[in-house]
């Protein structure tokens with residue numbers, strides 16, 4: 453679809469709103485076009501202020517902004533969004549659950565608003581200004597309360613560490629990560645040299661953190677599927693961490709053991725011995741047909757067995773990821789998944805909504821469309837009821853673009869078992885140093901809000917062939933902290 457802007461360039465929010473109402477269309481921006489058949493957002497001077505309008509095929513919505521409005525530019529942007537929202541709402545009859553809120557971190561905004569205007573003011577702003585539905589406002593509020601408590605434990609010198617292992621046993625249909633399927637011989641060949649260089653990067657990054665006097669809060673090994681590595685490779689990675697980072701200050705050490713078909717007793721015992729405190733076993737669904745459909749090579753029973761093995765070995769903080777909206781899944785089948793997972797009683801359950809990523813197989817090859825919002829709404833509502841009854845509370849959340857029904861991803865936990873890294877990373881409260889292919893170091897100004905990213909090479913073969921360039925990129929960590937002394 454075309455989006456025509458006249459008299460302003462608030463394109464970011466306007467484009468995002470178009471995607472909310474037309475998730476399967478690519479939005480193309482044009483400027484100053486005169487064509488009533490094109491959706492047009494216009495800003496014009498009006499008596500005592502500005503008129504922000506949206507017009508399409510003869511329908512029109514106007515929103516007035518007085519010229520003495522505080523934060524005039526922000527008010528104009530909000531008004532442009534509101535005019536588009538009203539126009540598209542009337543045209544489609546669709547009411548988005550998150551209203552005009554298109555950002556990926558609703559709880560971060562909620563925390564800021566609570567600090568500025570208190571809980572009542574924040575609630576009103578969500579519902580009356582941003583038109584967020586009351587149940588989503590309540591969810592964001594509940595998450596904000598939990599996150600705020602966790603965020604307060606972060607210090608100006610805190611950092612978290614992320615390691616990327618971008619290999620998986622096969623590729624899930626919805627995946628857009630850089631992860632390589634080690635099913636192919638060429639990808640399998642990369643694993644050993646990759647691990648050798650990852651150990652070197654851990655050493656280099658550890659030296660930087662040590663010289664800067666930073667304090668390690670959490671460690672997260674993700675990917676990909678870290679448990680595609682052998683037990684001895686996992687042991688080497690954990691050993692490098694212990695040798696180069698002050699693990700005694702780390703309050704959490706998570707490893708994603710996402711795919712049950714990569715997990716063995718030996719690997720789990722290795723991780724537990726190495727001090728891993730939390731693992732994530734991610735069945736996504738307990739429906740075997742859906743598992744086949746999404747390209748998984750394990751059964752629901754194998755996921756359950758994997759969980760039981762981890763418990764037996766001694767893991768007392770386990771997360772399980774689920775996805776609502778997977779193709780061929782239904783609300784009754786999703787309820788059975790929730791029942792099955794609840795029976796295992798993991799400490800954390802993360803409920804994602806399917807997002808249609810442009811580079812995923814389901815979009816590039818299967819031409820999947822963002823449909824089925826009503827079914828996903830039912831799944832999420834069932835999840836919320838069952839998890840609340842089961843003693844879980846929502847502690848972190850984020851949203852993704854092209855998410856079926858414009859819903860959200862929520863981490864639920866039993867009290868005291870929150871995945872701290874998830875909160876620190878999502879709310880960008882302190883620096884995350886990252887190692888490995890596709891990893892992004894996110895530097896956070898110790899006493900301010902400045903954020904800067906340092907990108908590693910995206911693909912394993914680039915990481916391996918251009919490794920020596922990484923050290924140069926990472927010198928920015930030191931100069932960043934010198935600029936923003938804490």
Ligand code: SF4
Pocket residue numbers: 619620622623624626627628629631675676677710711
């Ligand atoms: S397990 Fe995760 S990273 Fe690996 S292919 Fe599936 S979605 Fe992608």
